[in-house]
Amino acid sequence: MSGSYRRRKAPGSASLLKWLSTSSSPSSSSPPSVSSVPSSPSSLRPQPPPPPRRPSPPPTRRPAPPPPSSPSTTPRFSYLSHIFLYLVAFRLLNALILRTFFQPDEFFQSLEPAWQAAFGEDRGAWITWEWRHQLRSSIHPLLFAALYSVTDFSARLVHFSPAIRADLLIAVPKVAQAIISATGDLYTWKLAQSVYGRRSPDAWATLALTVLSPWQWFCSTRTLSNCLETTITIVALSLWPWEWSYLPSSQAKSRRTSRTASKPTERDSNIDGAFIFRLRQCLLLAAVACILRPTNVLIWISIGSVAWLQSTWRERKILCREVILCGVSVLTLSSTLDRLFYGFWTFPPFRFLYFNIAQSLAVFYGKNDWHYYISQGYPLLLTTALPFTVVGIYRVLARSVSHGVNSQRSSVRTQLAAVCLIMPVALSLISHKEVRFIYPLLPLLHILTAPTLVDFFLPAVSSPSRAYMPRRLSLIFLLLVNITIALYTTVYHASGAIGVLSYLRNQQQVHALASPGAAQQGITAGFLMPCHSTPWRSHLVHPNIHAWALSCEPPVDMSEKQKAVYVDEADQFYNNPSQFLRGNMRGGLWHVPRKPTYSSSKNLQVNPQAYQQSRPHEWPDYLIFFSPLEPTLRSLLRSSSYGECWRTWNTAWHDDSRRRGDIIVWCLDPTEQAAWRSVTQKRHVETRDRQFDRIMQTFKKEASGKQRISPWGRWMSSLRDGTRSFTWAWPWQSQKRTWLGIQLPAWKKSSWKLPVSWTWPSLPKLPKLPKLPNMSKKKTKSSSRDLWS
Template identity: 60%
Template sequence: MRNVRGNEKGPATISALIMSTPSTPSSPRRRAPQYDPPPTRKVLLYLIAFRLVNAFVLRTFFQPDEYFQSLEPAWQTAFGQDQGAWVTWEWRHQLRSSLHPLFFAALYKAADFFASALDVSPAARAELLIAAPKIAQAVVAAIGDFYTWKLAIRVYGNDSRGSWATLAATVLNPWQWFCSTRTLSNCAETTITIVALELWPWKWSVASTTDGSRDKGTGSQKRGTDSDRRVVSRLHRCLPLAALACILRPTNLLIWITLASFAWLRTSWAQRRVLIGDAVVCGSAVLAVSSIADRLFYGFWTFPPLRFLYFNIAQSLAVFYGSNDWHYYISQGYPLLLTTLLPFAVWGLYRTLTTHSQVGDRVQVAIRVQLATVCLVMPLVLSLISHKEVRFIYPLLPSLHILAAPPLVQYFYPAFNPLAYPRETPRRLILIFAVLVNVFIAVYTTVYHASGPLSVLSYLRVQHNVHSAPTNKASNTVSETGITAGFLMPCHSTPWRSHLVYPSINAWALSCEPPIDLNATQKALYLDEADQFYNDPSQFLHQNMAGGLRHLPRRPSYSTPAYSHLSKPPNQPAQHEWPDYLIFFAQLEPTLRPLLRGSSYGECWRTFNTAWHDDWRRRGDIVVWCLDTSEQDSWRSETQRRVQQSRDRQFDRIVESFKKEAHVPTRGWNALVSSMPWSSTPSTSTLQSWQRSVQSFFAPAPKSSIYWPWRRRSRWENFLARLSPRKTSWVPSWVGDWVPGWLQGRKRRPTEAELWS
């Protein structure tokens, strides 16, 4: 590249241009304020609109914790214990903080009040209750993207290429599109963490042994305190957020221990006293609020973070949900988080930790080094735990975006130069390919992959509205008698009451309670309800279904007024009633078909779920069997109609391809006919007759009216007509559908014109 300034002796690299800030003495013309309110406000509004679209496009299933660690306890808190929410064992043993579900409980109450005020229908109320958490989480995700950009501005300067590259990487990241708008506690943790990181006093993390800030003199400390007044104000806002992130996810403590260690080693004693005092005060305040909320939520005093560590570390219950290799976060975690950004993030980490003379002021260098250290320390510590998931290191993704920005700009920015030579074309193509790959992954994972669990619950809500007539038209309330549904799936394969909504939908599912308070031998032999079913479906249905496989219902419950529902909580092992709708993955269909052959169950709906799955129990479509014969007939007719339409479209494509082959240009016909050994240069009328004959050959026509244009070759035609069938037995039988009978040696009926000739 060419020199940025003429008086510089060496070439200026793009990374040097990125990391230069407007506060450096070498750029006096760029002393504008770092935070410009109008562009900042516009960026935030654009991000909110973008994440709202993201949230409403999202219709796939990722993790059960998205619903069972947030929305289900929130539903029970907002509407009561009799509304059918599925509260898992973690909440019964006080492993989770109540702050996260209380946030969504408030949203549910507000949405319900809004629906009541507008007097909307039950179906509209259900859609509003489903949309409320999505809207809130979209705003939370947009705030996280916005503060990632603001922290990048602190590192690379306002209006720098590095900050805008960070924002572009955040918006185009498929993992962000796939996960950021979900109601997982990890998503809220990520947003809270990046906001707190932007407010963290990074100036205190800079070694300042030469500026006199470590002097013991009172005047020096006073000057330092006066100059750090703004920093202390930011610290007062940072520490409560950091404490809140640690309350939501105790593993977030690894981030703040690392940063606090840097600050402790590089600050003066006065700053250390301020840091410790504020941390104690803010942490105690957040802890007190969390304890009071837990007391109201659980009904007694408890400390969820301590119980979380006890159950997952002391009793090793996390291993019950799977264990991974030690290199999981390196081989799978970071690649899934970053996708096409992985090489640039790795290079940014390496350059940050190995380059001693980095461009930029000391605060910017300290931010990059400490973010890179956190991105290595947290996965290293979490690798010591057997149970690993990508979302556990999700709070590191904004920091990785910031560190990947300089390599991104250094590699791709020359491709944007209009005066660039053609040699930059490969970089442009790589950039276009990377963007298209990210968009494809984002669309596939948010629209198609594992889309069945949400679709089947929408289907059940529709069927509930069809079979539950309103009892009070003025209030649009539905009757208490609703449909019943049973899920023969691995536990927590679908959302629950947050998407079923109606409490009159009596549903049950296979549970997977962990082996609590059992010894090592008992844990090794323990099988939950889902494991028992998949080990022997026939025996499970005999023993755990009311009536076994001998006494099966013949009609749905909503058609029998005297039918009494035996609804039991899904988390209590007991005999399950045979439901009106039986839901399972298509992988189980060959097993259930012979077991329920003599019953009234039949397929009444099916939806695509995924083309592949790492769990063999969740492969294939999601199939719904029901007892209502009218629904079965309707679905059978609909399926036949779709199959017929598919066949018609396929036949139309074949016919169109034949027509295109028949309508060859005249030049092609001349070449075709002239290439024949028996043909001389034909006339225009001969070509036209040849074209018409071939078109009539592909068009449906009576076999007795085939016309061929080369009547002057009658000798050849007569020779073939005299061949006996025995001599032409080499002609395959299937040729008869396409080749005239005289070509196969079969005697054909003479036409009327031939008889009169």
């Protein structure tokens, strides 16, 4: 420090004392050495005597200051709690306005087995083949089963009506998933803080990306196992000991010899009880995520291998010990829950790998191209953030290749980027691909995208310069696109699949109020749709609603020849609807009932589960199908009592042509058909009246001269009123011709006539031809030509 001050201008006497007081260390009580004092002529002048010191007052005893952790921990905890409450409120709004259909697994892999576990096997839950063959872990559905049981018990205790009870049972899974999603958002932000810094704008940009992501708004509050897997994965990654994955260069050189590798290092001394507890939490959550979705193991293999290579021997021993303890604990808990759920001992991860890899049953649900996750997966996950993500991953990998990993934060970013590339490559080897399989990577992608987004938009937001106006407009445009996509996919697209079940619940309640006998009888419904096109008992709720739908069971335990010719029930119907209805409906097309079942005094003798599984199917009170099937059914059932009694808009486009258009409900009750016809007619009349009112208002505006002028009309009127006098004229009216502002003389037609002395030579007269039929047309044309000449 003294050398630097020698190169500067020597301070004065007053500044010298100040420099001495600031340069001395607070931990050292000895005065600074003489050599450290800068020598200058000003410092050698005689100084005035110091003023007499006043006696210092006696020291007062002050209370001891609080520990250093209390003023920082309490506001930090309150700060995080406020952020978490805001996120919970945001996701609750997200979950409660969600009214569209995305994937059948949202209901059939979580809520349907949960409904059966909570209310029993005779309540009509749809149990797919995966649960009958023990391919899924029971951890996820048992969570919702507990919520169903508590909600139903509370509703019966308070004596809620069946309608309110049904609404509560539908809303409870959404509320639980909203809290899970908010937890994932919070820990995404916390992991970004540990990577970029607590007050870094990159961390806030990560939170903004998470909140404004259309995919998060569309998918995070759904009851898919992938959503729970994503939250558990990001929480576990925020607890992972990232310092084990980074080894400074000095320690790397010392570990090249076996003698120094066995010695305890400074990093080994930092391992205490709190660190071990944090590591155990991380490994427990990682094990649960792998039990839910076995493909999640790809993330932990990628990160764990780096930690194994960069850690010391003592850290490797601790890691192996905790992995074994946590893995065995989670496997024991999962096996116990599966034993209680299935009724016998089983191991779902092994069954999952056996059926999907050994028997290749996943191929039955579709094949995709090898580049699916690049061409469709990442674009759907990231939408408008995709270009910034590509740049962010490229920067991280290029910096790690050129400059190496020179800090712990750069090591974390490099590992996250590697995971985002390794997992899609590994999953591309499987024929069946879906976007939700790589959904756990979305928080990591947001963390990697944040720096690029900040570099591009932060100057435009913080600076008032007009040079950044294109970036501001781009930011506004991207926000509007995200909001539009989020609202369309969660409110409008494929909303009929949820609405039709609300209609059936309302019809059940209406008939139950109309006659007490109908409440015990219930209504029946049949879904002539591709399999799993709507939710099931989790949205039908009422056990008195008996329903069946077309199934699509895969060819389990069949030979290759049998698999080659196997066609499921839904495909059989769509291949030949007439043949299917004749052979798979009770009575065929000749014995269709005339009246609904709830109008008769005879009750059904089967429970909802038996009614659903019975073959052949019974003709139901309500027949539900998509609008492309309407002409076919209208032709086949034209002599029956079925008629349209409800219709709702579903979607404007769909990748499956069978699911496009409206969802239509036919019923056997003539009263409901008449009521629907009156409602439809009333809507047509109201639409026609509105169109007529608009036309009349347009005529009134034109008559009163108050017609709204378009921008083009205003521009034309300004031309007419400007210095250039512009007037309209019909094409046949004579106009003044100008050239460069000079008026040209107008030529008259008479001036072009030939002189009188000039005559054309007369032609010899030809003999008169006989009149032909088409001569009248020629005469008419010639007469009209003479008229306009």
